[in-house]
């Protein structure tokens with residue numbers, strides 16, 4: 675049975691992430707002047723869906739690399755998503771952000787990675803990546819699918835906590851949702 679196995683994999687990962695840690699991250703995001711988000715490939719898609727929902731919740735949020743994204747500055751925060759923690763563009767952006775004195779939240783499976791080293795704090799997601807490194811969780815799914823799924827659920831949990839902290843109702847969020855679709 676495939677679906678129960680996938681659910682079990684996701685549960686194994688998520689049960690290792692403390693909800694208090696997510697609450698801390700929600701508070702940190704709420705404190706930030708503006709939020710910048712980066713990730714490549716499917717990690718980038720998870721990052722973009724997080725950015726979209728944070729926008730619905732009232733945050734000022736930008737995706738790094740998009741045409742209308744401004745320069746990052748004091749009081750701003752970067753969320754950098756990389757399962758491996760080694761993707762060059764993500765690591766470089768985290769290092770540059772750190773050198774500018776801004777907070778970096780690294781989201782990765784690997785607390786020993788270059789991304790973790792360039793982060794102020796990390797959200798450690800103990801899932802599998804495309805590299806299938808020795809100490810990674812075993813998965814039946816290809817590449818970084820387990821990481822992507824877990825990150826998406828963790829980001830949605832943070833969004834829910836953020837909405838409670840900022841008292842944003844579904845009605846408020848819906849009012850910010852695109853009316854050009």
Ligand SMILES: O=C([C@H](O)CO)[C@H](O)[C@H](O)COP(=O)(O)O
Pocket residue numbers: 714715716717718755756757758759760761764803804816817818819
């Ligand atoms: O798109 C991806 C690939 O399909 C693996 O699932 C990755 O997200 C992309 O290659 C970026 O890798 P990481 O930075 O290690 O997440």
